[in-house]
Amino acid sequence: MGRPADAIYLALKSAIQTGQLAPGAHLVEDTIREQYQVSRTPVRNALRRLSDDGLVTIEANRGAFVASWTSDDAAEVMAIRAMLEPYAAQLAAQRRTSGQLDQLTKLCDAMEACERIRGDRFRDELARQNHELHQLVLECAASPRLYNIAANLTRAPLMLGSFQFYDDLQLQRSLQDHRQLVTAIAAHDSATARAVMEAHLRLSYMALTASSQHTNAPEASSDDT
Structure with a gap:
C-alpha cells in the first residue's frame, strides 16, 4: 500500500x-x-x-x-438495523444471483470452520466474516439506497465487535442463524429470510446489552451481528 x-x-x-x-x-x-x-x-x-x-x-x-458508545447509542443503531436489514433479507431472497448465493454459502462454511478450529484470534476473524456476510446480504437486495443507509450502521464499531463477548452458546446460535438465513435466501423464501434476520438481530442486541451490564468499564469491547 x-x-x-x-x-x-x-x-x-x-x-x-x-x-x-x-x-x-x-x-x-x-x-x-x-x-x-x-x-x-x-x-x-x-x-x-x-x-x-x-x-x-x-x-x-x-x-x-x-469513540465511546452508550447503551442508548446501541439501542438506536440496533432499532434502525432491525427495521432495515430484515427488509434487505426479504429482497435478497427475491433478487440474489447464483454467484452471490455461492459467496454466502462459502462464508457460512468458513465461519463454521473458524468456530470449530478456534485458532488464534478466531473471534476477530469471525467478526470480519460476519461483517462480510451482512454486507453481502445488503448487496443481494439490489437496492442502492437501502445499501448505503444500512451499510453505514453495520460498520459502526459498536456493531463490529459483538463476537468478542458472545458466549459459546450465543456464538453457535449466531452461526446457525446465518445458515438458516442463507437456506431461506437459496429457496427464494422471503418471509423466512426476513424472520430469521429479525431474530438474529435481537440475539445480537441481547448479547450487547448483557455485555455492557456486566462490564460497564472503559475496556469493554465494541459490537455486530
Missing part, C-alpha cells in the same frame, strides 16, 4: 472495529509514530480520517480517543 497514512488508518480502524482498541482508549501520536517509524503528519492524517468515520474523537489540548 502506498502512503504511510493509509497503512496507519487501516491498522487502527481494524483494531477499533475488532475491539483491540477499547472505547475511550487514548491514541497517543508519539506512540503511533514510533510504532510505524513515520513523522507526525501521516499519523495526524490517519487520525483525522478515523474522526471523519466516527471511530475517533479529537479533543483540543487532549488528543485523539477511540
